[in-house]
Amino acid sequence: MNIILLGPPGAGKGTQARKLEEKFGLVQLSTGDMLRSSVARGEPLGLEAKMLMDKGQLVSDDIITGMIRERIKQPDCSRGFILDGFPRTVSQAESLDVMLAACQKEIGAVIELKVDDEALVDRVSGRFTCSQCGAGYHKKYKPLKIEGTCDVCGGHDFTCRADDNAETMKTRLKAFYDQTAPILPYYQSKGLLKTVNGMAPMNEVQEELESIIKHAHNSNKGM
């Protein structure tokens, strides 16, 4: 089963995608993570993308769809994947349909996480990540159990994203409402869209997502 998690920056897509990976054996495909890895490796594509990412603007559709086209062909995606941060424009959604049809795959559910703008700014402002294992935290909502030590790997080094600040968030939110939100009717018309209250605590959001995915899985089996 292939899933799309849709929502503005800070909605909880990455947090939930990691839970769903564990629960259902799906692979998280985060275009933001892929771009940040490319930046860290010093690749030309990453360096081109970095200027836009730092300003909170979207990277070109061609770069992003090229990345996803290659990634979904990898063997680890055969059991299913969770798209996190892609598609982000109607053009990306249309390209996705073409590339999925070409490899006889399809999307089982598109899940929108709805969160107020004020909460989004609060979430990205407190977000940090373990530099060693990538585990995600939040100063208030998911603090470290032991000060200065990663719960997962015991690492002591943490990073914050350069674009996780109130100023850049204004541009990122505008990009979401202007360029990404028009995808919602696209998937609604295909009968794939489900909306979840992303303001709820993480474990409640997780339960809701699991129930949607199980239901979508059972409906697909009956077809």
Ligand code: ADP
């Ligand atoms: P996204 O991938 O959509 O940008 P994240 O999953 O990274 O968002 O979540 C942003 C921040 O908000 C993280 O620090 C995460 O710990 C926190 N967070 C995620 N879901 C919730 C929630 N339901 N309630 C409170 N904080 C949350």
Ligand code: AMP
């Ligand atoms: P994210 O980690 O999803 O918040 O993405 C971080 C940044 O990467 C965004 O602000 C964009 O600059 C870029 N990016 C990630 N995914 C996409 C996408 N699907 N289309 C265009 N730009 C993207």
